[in-house]
Amino acid sequence: MKKFSNLYVKYIIKTPIIFYLFLLTGIIMFLYFSLNLRLDVVKSVEANIKNNRIIIDGEHKTYSDIIYIYSNRNEKIYRIKTEQIQYSYGKTIFFIDNISGFYGDIQADIVIGSQTLFERIFVRAGRS
Amino acid sequence: MDKKLNYITSIKFLSKYIGKHKRNFIMFYFGWFFNMVLSIAMPILFGIMIDEIVYYQNLDTFIQISVMFVIMSVFSCILYFFIYAQHHYLMSMYTFDIKKDIFKHMQKCDAQHMSDASTGDIITTLQRSSGECMHFVIRNIIHFFNNIIRIVVIAIYLFIISWQIGVFILIAVPILVFINAKFGKKMRDYGDKQREYYGVYISWVFEILSALRDIRMLGAQQKTNKRFEENHQKMFSINIKSSISNITANNIISFATLFVQLAIFAFAGFLASSGNITIGLLTIIVAFYGELIATYRGISNSYFDAQMRIAYIQRIYDFFQSSTEDNWKGKNELIITDGNVSFENVSFSYNKGNIVFDNLNLNISPNERFALVGKSGCGKTTLAYMLIGLYSPQNGEIIIDGQKLSNCSLKSIRQNIGIVDQSVLIFDGTIKENILLGKKNATDDEIEFVCKQSGLSEFIKSLSSGVDTVIGTQGIGLSGGQKQRIAIARIYLKNPKIIIFDEATSALDNETEEAIHEAWKNVLIGKTSIVIAHRQSSVMLCEKAAILENGKICETGMPTKMISESSAFKTLFAIKEAD
Numbered sequence: 001m002k003k004f005s006n007l008y009v010k011y012i013i014k015t016p017i018i019f020y021l022f023l024l025t026g027i028i029m030f031l032y033f034s035l036n037l038r039l040d041v042v043k044s045v046e047a048n049i050k051n052n053r054i055i056i057d058g059e060h061k062t063y064s065d066i067i068y069i070y071s072n073r074n075e076k077i078y079r080i081k082t083e084q085i086q087y088s089y090g091k092t093i094f095f096i097d098n099i100s101g102f103y104g105d106i107q108a109d110i111v112i113g114s115q116t117l118f119e120r121i122f123v124r125a126g127r128s
Numbered sequence: 129m130d131k132k133l134n135y136i137t138s139i140k141f142l143s144k145y146i147g148k149h150k151r152n153f154i155m156f157y158f159g160w161f162f163n164m165v166l167s168i169a170m171p172i173l174f175g176i177m178i179d180e181i182v183y184y185q186n187l188d189t190f191i192q193i194s195v196m197f198v199i200m201s202v203f204s205c206i207l208y209f210f211i212y213a214q215h216h217y218l219m220s221m222y223t224f225d226i227k228k229d230i231f232k233h234m235q236k237c238d239a240q241h242m243s244d245a246s247t248g249d250i251i252t253t254l255q256r257s258s259g260e261c262m263h264f265v266i267r268n269i270i271h272f273f274n275n276i277i278r279i280v281v282i283a284i285y286l287f288i289i290s291w292q293i294g295v296f297i298l299i300a301v302p303i304l305v306f307i308n309a310k311f312g313k314k315m316r317d318y319g320d321k322q323r324e325y326y327g328v329y330i331s332w333v334f335e336i337l338s339a340l341r342d343i344r345m346l347g348a349q350q351k352t353n354k355r356f357e358e359n360h361q362k363m364f365s366i367n368i369k370s371s372i373s374n375i376t377a378n379n380i381i382s383f384a385t386l387f388v389q390l391a392i393f394a395f396a397g398f399l400a401s402s403g404n405i406t407i408g409l410l411t412i413i414v415a416f417y418g419e420l421i422a423t424y425r426g427i428s429n430s431y432f433d434a435q436m437r438i439a440y441i442q443r444i445y446d447f448f449q450s451s452t453e454d455n456w457k458g459k460n461e462l463i464i465t466d467g468n469v470s471f472e473n474v475s476f477s478y479n480k481g482n483i484v485f486d487n488l489n490l491n492i493s494p495n496e497r498f499a500l501v502g503k504s505g506c507g508k509t510t511l512a513y514m515l516i517g518l519y520s521p522q523n524g525e526i527i528i529d530g531q532k533l534s535n536c537s538l539k540s541i542r543q544n545i546g547i548v549d550q551s552v553l554i555f556d557g558t559i560k561e562n563i564l565l566g567k568k569n570a571t572d573d574e575i576e577f578v579c580k581q582s583g584l585s586e587f588i589k590s591l592s593s594g595v596d597t598v599i600g601t602q603g604i605g606l607s608g609g610q611k612q613r614i615a616i617a618r619i620y621l622k623n624p625k626i627i628i629f630d631e632a633t634s635a636l637d638n639e640t641e642e643a644i645h646e647a648w649k650n651v652l653i654g655k656t657s658i659v660i661a662h663r664q665s666s667v668m669l670c671e672k673a674a675i676l677e678n679g680k681i682c683e684t685g686m687p688t689k690m691i692s693e694s695s696a697f698k699t700l701f702a703i704k705e706a707d
Binding site: 019072 | 166213284
């Protein structure tokens with residue numbers, strides 16, 4: 001018991017090296033995870049669905065072939081894989097497979113880029 | 129005028145102790161800082177996880193963040209272990225350093241200061257105040273600083289998430305904290321009152337416990353019982369008031385907290401339902417609100433506690449400022465050849481208006497047994513204490529063998545002058561260890577000799593372990609006579625040229641007193657001795673006596689003559705005139 005307490009005081013309390021190594025490991029781990037994990041940056045826009053096409057005003061450069069559509073964000077968001085993206089007359093057109101239940105004006109989230117988890121936490125406070 | 133400490137000067141005062149454990153404090157701070165960063169990052173991480181899975185069914189990202197979340201949570205737990213290991217170490221070592229300094233100061237503190245200070249105050253300074261210093265450093269410096277950073281960061285994040293929520297929370301939370309602080313103070317005041325009265329009650333109980341025998345003798349049980357009941361009634365009344373106040377204050381605080389919480393959550397819920405913020409962000413807001421409230425509360429508590437802790441630090445600071453024996457100017461070695469002691473025009477008072485000696489003159493010849501008598505409180509003991517340098521005369525000089533006492537070092541004074549008083553200091557340890565206080569390096573033969581001379585031999589022989597028998601609270605108890613003999617044995621070993629006996633035998637029965645007087649005779653050969661006594665038997669051992677009255681020596685003479693010729697002497701010892 002005395003030996004244990006001596007070791008405890010020596011290595012946990014008095015020797016800072018173990019503490020600093022542990023702290024450093026934690027910081028490195030945190031930075032490694034948060035800098036390597038990339039998250040999609042999503043932009044919410046108004047869209048229109050017509051003939052298997054989602055049409056959005058403005059030319060939006062997307063970084064993913066996935067588009068999220070919904071009429072109410074808090075109910076259900078549909079994850080749609082696009083076939084093709086076209087920019088024409090100041091509009092962005094997503095060509096998709098047949099989708100039932102949606103017609104006319106909807107909301108869409110498009111991926112306009114990516115950012116690290118670190119940036120999302122410390123710069124954007126969790127906002128996309 | 130004494131310096132009044134504030135927040136900054138308190139930090140400055142404590143910094144010398146922080147410096148001793150700089151490395152540990154830095155480790156502790158880094159640990160807390162990183163933990164604070166994690167505590168801010170984790171709710172955000174959790175919010176992101178929710179958004180990724182709820183809205184975008186992004187399972188890969190969700191799992192990756194979850195793994196990170198779990199790993200960092202485990203890391204945080206282990207980090208807590210390290211931080212608290214440091215905390216406990218610092219708490220022990222830091223307070224130990226302060227206690228050590230207080231104790232050292234106490235040892236050399238001016239006797240007048242110590243006689244003015246109450247024991248309770250000194251114990252509180254040593255035990256409680258030193259602990260509060262550490263709490264001040266940890267809670268009022270380190271945590272306060274971290275909490276400020278935390279509030280600023282969380283406030284910025286709330287504004288980034290939603291400026292409306294940011295404004296709402298930043299207005300609501302201080303109002304809540306104000307209510308908290310206002311009622312919290314009321315609760316604290318009642319708590320203080322409770323503690324204060326409890327302290328008084330405990331002191332009274334201690335007093336009663338130590339005087340149980342006297343209470344029985346005086347037949348004061350009924351009065352004591354009544355007082356006990358009164359004390360409890362008073363405590364009960366304070367407790368009731370405190371409880372009602374606490375319940376009311378707690379309910380008001382809880383209601384206000386709940387109201388603000390509901391308002392914020394409803395507003396955040398509205399923003400989430402209208403699509404302005406995500407569910408993940410709502411989770412972050414809820415978590416940050418909790419953090420913000422706790423941090424604000426921590427800061428407001430820290431503010432109130434700081435005032436109380438600064439008062440404790442002030443106590444230590446003031447104690448350290450009190451004059452010590454280091455201020456004693458004498459540096460010369462006191463060399464006693466004959467043992468002539470003279471007080472020349474000595475004046476002394478404890479405080480203005482309470483004059484103890486006024487131009488006192490007294491001469492004690494070498495090798496003389498001199499009795500100093502007088503009514504209680506006339507200054508006999510003060511005179512003895514002046515001789516060993518515990519008090520110094522405000523006017524006049526004490527001269528020993530032609531050397532001014534004020535020019536001599538305290539060490540040499542105390543080496544050459546021994547004192548035996550009524551209460552003999554007995555440490556927990558063996559008889560031998562207790563006797564060795566007189567001379568650390570005494571041989572076994574010397575110990576045996578002094579035991580014989582002081583009349584301890586028979587007693588020691590009756591013990592199975594002899595001089596190695598443990599005495600004190602951990603061992604066997606000693607009678608008053610046995611303690612006196614140990615004191616004489618110590619004086620024998622110390623062998624000072626001048627010995628003062630201050631009421632040494634006043635608590636002993638006649639038979640024991642006689643035996644102790646026999647032991648004195650051996651030790652006093654070739655020495656100057658001053659016997660302060662209330663008992664005629666002790667005075668009659670002396671060659672000369674002086675009666676002290678109103679700060680002056682009113683009469684001197686041979687006790688054998690004074691007994692028949694001096695009316696003051698007769699009055700003092702209640703000697704009946706022969707018919």
